[in-house]
Amino acid sequence: MTDYKTPALTVDVVIFCLREQRLQTLLIKRGVEPYSGKWAIPGGYVRYGEDIDAAALRELGEETGVHNIYLEQLYTFGAPDRDPRGHTVTVTYFALIPDENITIEAGTDATDAAWHVLDELPDVAFDHKEIIGYAHERLRYKLEYTSAGFKLLPREFTLTELQTAYEIVLGEKLDKRNFRRRLLEADVLEKTGQYRSGGEGRPAMLYRYHAKADPQVKARRLYP
Amino acid sequence: MTDYKTPALTVDVVIFCLREQRLQTLLIKRGVEPYSGKWAIPGGYVRYGEDIDAAALRELGEETGVHNIYLEQLYTFGAPDRDPRGHTVTVTYFALIPDENITIEAGTDATDAAWHVLDELPDVAFDHKEIIGYAHERLRYKLEYTSAGFKLLPREFTLTELQTAYEIVLGEKLDKRNFRRRLLEADVLEKTGQYRSGGEGRPAMLYRYHAKADPQVKARRLYP
DNA sequence: CTTCATTAACGTCATTTGTACACAAAGTAT
DNA sequence: ATACTTTGTGTACAAATGACGTTAATGAAG
Numbered sequence: 001m002t003d004y005k006t007p008a009l010t011v012d013v014v015i016f017c018l019r020e021q022r023l024q025t026l027l028i029k030r031g032v033e034p035y036s037g038k039w040a041i042p043g044g045y046v047r048y049g050e051d052i053d054a055a056a057l058r059e060l061g062e063e064t065g066v067h068n069i070y071l072e073q074l075y076t077f078g079a080p081d082r083d084p085r086g087h088t089v090t091v092t093y094f095a096l097i098p099d100e101n102i103t104i105e106a107g108t109d110a111t112d113a114a115w116h117v118l119d120e121l122p123d124v125a126f127d128h129k130e131i132i133g134y135a136h137e138r139l140r141y142k143l144e145y146t147s148a149g150f151k152l153l154p155r156e157f158t159l160t161e162l163q164t165a166y167e168i169v170l171g172e173k174l175d176k177r178n179f180r181r182r183l184l185e186a187d188v189l190e191k192t193g194q195y196r197s198g199g200e201g202r203p204a205m206l207y208r209y210h211a212k213a214d215p216q217v218k219a220r221r222l223y224p
Numbered sequence: 225m226t227d228y229k230t231p232a233l234t235v236d237v238v239i240f241c242l243r244e245q246r247l248q249t250l251l252i253k254r255g256v257e258p259y260s261g262k263w264a265i266p267g268g269y270v271r272y273g274e275d276i277d278a279a280a281l282r283e284l285g286e287e288t289g290v291h292n293i294y295l296e297q298l299y300t301f302g303a304p305d306r307d308p309r310g311h312t313v314t315v316t317y318f319a320l321i322p323d324e325n326i327t328i329e330a331g332t333d334a335t336d337a338a339w340h341v342l343d344e345l346p347d348v349a350f351d352h353k354e355i356i357g358y359a360h361e362r363l364r365y366k367l368e369y370t371s372a373g374f375k376l377l378p379r380e381f382t383l384t385e386l387q388t389a390y391e392i393v394l395g396e397k398l399d400k401r402n403f404r405r406r407l408l409e410a411d412v413l414e415k416t417g418q419y420r421s422g423g424e425g426r427p428a429m430l431y432r433y434h435a436k437a438d439p440q441v442k443a444r445r446l447y448p
Numbered sequence: 449c450t451t452c453a454t455t456a457a458c459g460t461c462a463t464t465t466g467t468a469c470a471c472a473a474a475g476t477a478t
Numbered sequence: 479a480t481a482c483t484t485t486g487t488g489t490a491c492a493a494a495t496g497a498c499g500t501t502a503a504t505g506a507a508g
Contacts (some may be wrong), residue, residue, distance in 0.1 A: 084270075177497090202505095204457090426483080
């Protein structure tokens with residue numbers, strides 16, 4: 001193999017979660033230069049011989065203690081000046097996780113890890129603002145035409161909870177009956193047979209995700 | 225910057241073109257090991273300090289003589305064993321070009337460059353079969369819900385030519401009136417005022433692309 | 449225990465969108 | 479001039495979407 005000097009390669013992960021009725025993303029406070037003290041999305045160098053998806057999962061685990069989540073590749077950013085240390089190309093991912101028993105632990109390179117409300121972000125390092133923006137757009141788009149919203153909820157959830165998740169992400173109220181019809185017709189939810197008691201009002205049926213044919217994307221074709 | 229050994233970084237480009245009423249892609253015959261003598265999609269190493277999009281355009285020009293075309297990032301493949309020379313991550317792109325005055329010239333690393341009908345591909349090097357498949361899927365998807373098909377045609381074209389392009393890519397016949405209505409409503413075409421004479425039958429109005437508001441994607445939202 | 453407040457569950461109808469389909473107009477070839 | 483080929487256009491019907499109000503099940507308050 002001819003040994004050209006190649007750019008460094010990193011992975012970065014934008015994680016979304018619904019907390020306190022707001023869409024939030026996980027940032028780590030950098031403990032080293034450059035941008036020491038600034039917030040950044042979790043990520044790090046891809047090791048030689050390591051699959052990039054695996055690297056994303058590993059970095060996520062190391063820096064935040066979040067394990068076993070579904071990642072989706074987002075985009076690769078490769079402007080030569082995006083990292084002051086030298087040319088660094090980053091493959092970005094995005095993830096949806098439910099807000100439950102997640103222990104965030106700051107890792108080696110990070111002095112802190114914390115959730116941030118998406119539209120009240122602090123100054124972030126590198127071009128991470130752009131990356132988060134891109135991920136946010138993709139998330140909205142995804143919920144507009146798929147039934148992937150349940151990934152933001154615990155394993156079992158009510159239809160109202162699911163609808164609220166959609167409403168928060170999309171930033172608009174949805175019609176309850178039409179929402180239900182759509183999601184039930186998508187055929188990815190199944191009743192658990194149990195009800196959520198506790199709160200006020202009539203108890204709601206609990207559902208869980210169950211892909212019978214895992215269509216996921218329910219985009220409409222422009223031509224028959 | 226801590227000097228980890230990072231994977232090598234390449235770019236690869238899948239170019240689509242309609243030639244002789246078939247969807248074709250441009251491959252180069254490799255002149256060096258590994259896979260010497262096999263066909264591969266054009267691409268090569270990203271230089272240190274070079275933007276990845278620029279690298280894709282440069283490699284394309286060097287290897288095929290194709291310049292100034294619109295590229296869209298496709299996906300980044302990073303399995304550690306995808307290149308026998310060592311761990312090499314590749315950022316892939318896809319492009320649509322019209323079949324007109326394109327001079328293909330084999331460049332340095334390639335002994336030959338030629339168009340290949342998409343469903344009669346030879347054995348290709350690396351994981352390029354998978355990449356081409358992925359690009360093909362994206363192309364079909366793109367034409368299903370956008371009006372990007374004109375990128376496969378010369379600057380001026382008739383609606384019948386455009387419809388034929390869609391039919392070839394999508395692999396199905398489309399209704400003439402519905403097709404026209406859809407594309408004209410998309411509001412990205414304008415009449416040139418001229419007609420294509422020459423052939424048999426009634427001369428057809430020539431159109432050209434003209435993005436007034438460049439919506440490009442005309443996807444339908446799942447929620448109001 | 450009754451009443452009230454709160455949330456869940458459900459169906460219909462008007463409108464919009466999608467799909468199928470046929471014939472006249474404008475040329476060219478003979 | 480006649481036959482042939484290709485372009486260009488509208489409508490009726492089916493399907494999907496969007497707006498909308500009432501009853502049912504529970505907990506809280508009196």
